Amino acid sequence: MISLNEVFTSLYGAYRLARLDAGGLKFFDITDQGFWRSFFAAVLVAPLYLILLLIRHSNFPDPIPLFRFIALEAIAYVIAWVAFPLLMASLTRLLERDEFYIRYIVAYNWAAVLQNLLYIPIAILAAAGVLSIAVSNTLGLIALALIVVYTWFVTRTALEVAAGMAAGIVGLDFMLNVLINVFAEAAIK
DSSP states (O other): OOOHHHHHHHHHHHHHHHTTOGGGGGGSOOSHHHHHHGGGHHHHHHHHHHHHHHHHHHHOSSOOOHHHHHHHHHHHHHHHHHHHHHHHHHHHHHTTOGGGHHHHHHHHHHHHHHHHHHHHHHHHHHHTTSSOHHHHHHHHHHHHHHHHHHHHHHHHHHHTOOHHHHHHHHHHHHHHHHHHHHHHHHHHO
16 A cells, blocks of 8 residues: 555655656655556546546537446546556567666656646636637647656656657657547547
8 A cells, every 4th residue: 555655755756857857756666566556646646537527528419328438438547557557668678778667657657647737627627618729729738748848858867768769758658648549539439
């Protein structure tokens, strides 16, 4: 079980990385146990994501049953949290960076909490109709740009790879998430 102290310490490390401070890495538990506990980040993000899903469901002109919608989105959510770490297990070995794999995934998972705290509120306000399409698109693009830079920094720092390699890994992560979302949306319709 994860302690409250580890959650706060890890989130502080993620915050330091968001400020482009490589020293944030020292706040993560990079043991095998810390690796598994870092997936608790998905639990922290889940309530906010659930609010977004409920608003999205209420906006469907022809809503599918709520249970089916939540079940499909929950499956996609779990796949999204697991697919990239699984892919990176092989890729870090191929890149000869496997000694940094655990550190990277731990930092990546905790950084995802801050990324979602930035992006999901914008998505909620847009889905609820509080923001105009132009404003929500602008804020969404700004948030996406910040998230890409943040993820790039986490990748470059935690894996100790060149800038271009980090960019490629971030691009791979982005494409994997798009693919998961496409399949989830297709299953919902």
